[in-house]
Amino acid sequence: YRNYTLDLQANIQLFNRRYSIETNLQLHVKEINKHRPMFRNSTPMELVQLPYQFQAYDLDQNKETNGRITYRLLNCQTLCPFLLDPNNGTLMLRGKESFRSNLMATLQILVFDWGQPISLESRIDVRLDLSSKISKRDLGRTRAYSRRWRKKTTSSFLMTSTSTMSSIVPEQNVYTTPSSSSSDTVFLNIGFRENSSSYSVSEDAQINTVIGRLKIESDSFPLNINDEDDNLFFYTINDTNVPFIIDQNTKTLKLIDRLDREKQNRYVFEIELKFKSIYSMKLSERYHCEKKSRSLINFEYTKKFYQKILIIIHITDINDNIPTCSLFHSRIYLNENRIEKNLLQIQAFDPDLGENGTIHYSLLNYNQYFSIDVLTGQLDCIKSVDYEEYSAIDLHILASDQGLQPQLQSICTTVHVLINDTNDNTPQFSVDKYVFDLFSDMPRYSIFGQIYAIDADKTDQLIYSLSPNPYVTINKQTGHLRLKHQLHRLVNQVFNVTVQVTDGLHKNQTTINIYVKSFPDAQEPILLHEPAYGLTINESLAAGSILTNVYRRLQLLASTIDFIEIIHDGIKSSFAIDQQGRMTSTLFALSSFSIKKGFKKFNPYSDF
Structure with a gap:
C-alpha cells in the first residue's frame, strides 16, 4: 500500500469577483496481483x-x-x-x-x-x-x-x-x-439464499462506501465454519467494468469509483462463488477419516442454495447538474417602437430528476422591456425600444432548477437583440434661423455658407432645398449656399429665403436672412497678380496625375483660402482640385474650365 496526499486549489472568476476554494485529496493505492510467479x-x-x-x-x-x-x-x-x-x-x-x-x-x-x-x-x-x-x-x-x-x-x-x-x-x-477405481460424490448445502439482490446508492456516495454484505448460508455443512471469519470462497464479478469490488476479507461489496447517474443509472452484474482449494482439501481429509476410504471425491452443490447471485444497483439522483441551454448565444432582430410577442423560445436542459431537473426561467436585466415565461421560456417584448436609445441589447437569461439543497442557477444563454432603425424622427436644423452678411461685390458662384441639419435616424439621407429665388442656390446633399448672380443691386437690403430639409418622410424648414453690405464697408480684398494662365497637358497622362498647384502659381498661402473648387457648367469636368491647391486629371478628355477661389477675409491694418 502507498498513501498520497494532494493539495487542490480552485480559483473561480464570477461577476468580477474572485473566489478561491482549497481542499486536500488522500489517495490510498493498493497493489494488484499483476505478476505471475x-x-x-x-x-x-x-x-x-x-x-x-x-x-x-x-x-x-x-x-x-x-x-x-x-x-x-x-x-x-x-x-x-x-x-x-x-x-x-x-x-x-x-x-x-x-x-x-x-x-x-x-x-x-x-x-x-x-x-x-x-x-x-x-x-x-x-x-x-x-x-x-x-x-x-x-x-x-x-x-x-x-x-x-x-x-x-x-x-x-x-x-x-x-x-x-x-x-x-x-x-x-x-x-x-x-x-482408484471408484469415486464418491459429496453434496454441499452452501451458498446464497437468494439468486438476486438489489441496492440503492446515491450518486454522491464516497469511494469505499460499503454497498452490502454478501452473506453465505449453509445447511449441515461438513465443516464447522464461522461466516464472520472464514473465507471459504473466492468472490468474482463477471463484469470488470463496474465501479464495484468485493472485499474478500470482509465479504462486502464496495464502491471504488465515482458514480454519475446521468451517465448510467443502473448497474447489473453477477457474483459467483468459487470454492477455495484449501477447504476442498479439508473436506477431503475429513471425508477420508470418516469413511476410512481413499477414493476420489467429487464435490457438487445442491439446488437449495445459489452459487451465483445477480446484483442490481440503482443510482439515486442528487442535484449536481447546472441547467444549460442548447445555444450559449442567440441573435434576434426587433423593430424599434414595436411590442412583439414570442421573440424567441429558450430551451434549457437539466439531466437531474424530479425537482432537481425542473427549470424556471427569468431575466437578469432589461426587465422593463422584456419578459420571459417562467415555465415555457417564451421571450416577449413588453415595451417599445427606441433605436436612438438602444441600438443593441444583450439580454441575459437565467435558468434555475428547483432543487432544495442546493438550488443551482446559471446564465444559460445570452440573447443579442439588434434593434432595427425606422424613420421616426424629423430632421432638426443646427440653429433656429440662419443669418448671413454678404458684400455687394461678392463674385458670382461664390459659396458663402452652409445649412446643417441632423437626423436621429442614422440611416436617413437628408435632402436640402430652397424656396424659388434668383440669387441663391443650395447643394441638396451638403447644404452649401452659392450665389447665382451678383448682389450690387441689393446694397443695404435684406432678402429672405426659406430652406427645407427632408429625410424622405419627415420635413422641416427654417428661414435664411441675407444682409447685403456695400463694398466700402468690406475689407480690402486680396487681388491676384495673374488673372489667368494656361497649361499644356500630354493626352497620355495617367488619371490622378498632379497638373499644377494653383496656390504656388498665384503665390497664395493655403491658410488664407477658405474654399476652392472648379466651376464647370455643362458636362462633367475632366479635372479636380483639392483644398491644398493641387489640380489633378480625372479623365483623358480635355475641356474648358475656370477656377473659383474664396479667400479668408482679413484687415491688413489690424495686423500691425
Missing part, C-alpha cells in the same frame, strides 16, 4: 538425482499475498513416492520403502501466488530418471534430508495439494502407481 531460467527439465530445490520468483511487492509463492506437485497423489516442500520447493523421496532403483517418471511442478482475489500460477514438466545415477550415498543423504523435512512438510502438503491430483504419468511402463 516464474521458474528461474536455470531450472532443469530432467533430474537424475534427488533431493533438488526448485526456485521461482514473483515481482509483486506484497510478499504476504501477491508475492507469496507456494509449490505443489500436481500429478502424484495416491502412494506417491515423492514429496515437494510447498514453502521452499525442495523435491525429495518420501523414504527408503518408496525407493525403486529403476524409477522413471514425469512430474508436473506447479508454483502459484496468494494474490487476492485472483491467484496466478506457472507450471513445468520435469522428467525424473533415477535408474542409473542414484547411489547409496545419495540415497542416504536423501533419507536424511527427508527425515529432516518430513515433519515440517507433511502438514503443509495437506494444506496446499488439490483434490484433483492424478497419478504419475508413467514412462514406458517402468513405474506405475495404483489408481
Whole structure:
C-alpha cells in the first residue's frame, strides 16, 4: 500500500469577483496481483538425482499475498513416492520403502501466488530418471534430508495439494502407481439464499462506501465454519467494468469509483462463488477419516442454495447538474417602437430528476422591456425600444432548477437583440434661423455658407432645398449656399429665403436672412497678380496625375483660402482640385474650365 496526499486549489472568476476554494485529496493505492510467479531460467527439465530445490520468483511487492509463492506437485497423489516442500520447493523421496532403483517418471511442478482475489500460477514438466545415477550415498543423504523435512512438510502438503491430483504419468511402463477405481460424490448445502439482490446508492456516495454484505448460508455443512471469519470462497464479478469490488476479507461489496447517474443509472452484474482449494482439501481429509476410504471425491452443490447471485444497483439522483441551454448565444432582430410577442423560445436542459431537473426561467436585466415565461421560456417584448436609445441589447437569461439543497442557477444563454432603425424622427436644423452678411461685390458662384441639419435616424439621407429665388442656390446633399448672380443691386437690403430639409418622410424648414453690405464697408480684398494662365497637358497622362498647384502659381498661402473648387457648367469636368491647391486629371478628355477661389477675409491694418 502507498498513501498520497494532494493539495487542490480552485480559483473561480464570477461577476468580477474572485473566489478561491482549497481542499486536500488522500489517495490510498493498493497493489494488484499483476505478476505471475516464474521458474528461474536455470531450472532443469530432467533430474537424475534427488533431493533438488526448485526456485521461482514473483515481482509483486506484497510478499504476504501477491508475492507469496507456494509449490505443489500436481500429478502424484495416491502412494506417491515423492514429496515437494510447498514453502521452499525442495523435491525429495518420501523414504527408503518408496525407493525403486529403476524409477522413471514425469512430474508436473506447479508454483502459484496468494494474490487476492485472483491467484496466478506457472507450471513445468520435469522428467525424473533415477535408474542409473542414484547411489547409496545419495540415497542416504536423501533419507536424511527427508527425515529432516518430513515433519515440517507433511502438514503443509495437506494444506496446499488439490483434490484433483492424478497419478504419475508413467514412462514406458517402468513405474506405475495404483489408481482408484471408484469415486464418491459429496453434496454441499452452501451458498446464497437468494439468486438476486438489489441496492440503492446515491450518486454522491464516497469511494469505499460499503454497498452490502454478501452473506453465505449453509445447511449441515461438513465443516464447522464461522461466516464472520472464514473465507471459504473466492468472490468474482463477471463484469470488470463496474465501479464495484468485493472485499474478500470482509465479504462486502464496495464502491471504488465515482458514480454519475446521468451517465448510467443502473448497474447489473453477477457474483459467483468459487470454492477455495484449501477447504476442498479439508473436506477431503475429513471425508477420508470418516469413511476410512481413499477414493476420489467429487464435490457438487445442491439446488437449495445459489452459487451465483445477480446484483442490481440503482443510482439515486442528487442535484449536481447546472441547467444549460442548447445555444450559449442567440441573435434576434426587433423593430424599434414595436411590442412583439414570442421573440424567441429558450430551451434549457437539466439531466437531474424530479425537482432537481425542473427549470424556471427569468431575466437578469432589461426587465422593463422584456419578459420571459417562467415555465415555457417564451421571450416577449413588453415595451417599445427606441433605436436612438438602444441600438443593441444583450439580454441575459437565467435558468434555475428547483432543487432544495442546493438550488443551482446559471446564465444559460445570452440573447443579442439588434434593434432595427425606422424613420421616426424629423430632421432638426443646427440653429433656429440662419443669418448671413454678404458684400455687394461678392463674385458670382461664390459659396458663402452652409445649412446643417441632423437626423436621429442614422440611416436617413437628408435632402436640402430652397424656396424659388434668383440669387441663391443650395447643394441638396451638403447644404452649401452659392450665389447665382451678383448682389450690387441689393446694397443695404435684406432678402429672405426659406430652406427645407427632408429625410424622405419627415420635413422641416427654417428661414435664411441675407444682409447685403456695400463694398466700402468690406475689407480690402486680396487681388491676384495673374488673372489667368494656361497649361499644356500630354493626352497620355495617367488619371490622378498632379497638373499644377494653383496656390504656388498665384503665390497664395493655403491658410488664407477658405474654399476652392472648379466651376464647370455643362458636362462633367475632366479635372479636380483639392483644398491644398493641387489640380489633378480625372479623365483623358480635355475641356474648358475656370477656377473659383474664396479667400479668408482679413484687415491688413489690424495686423500691425
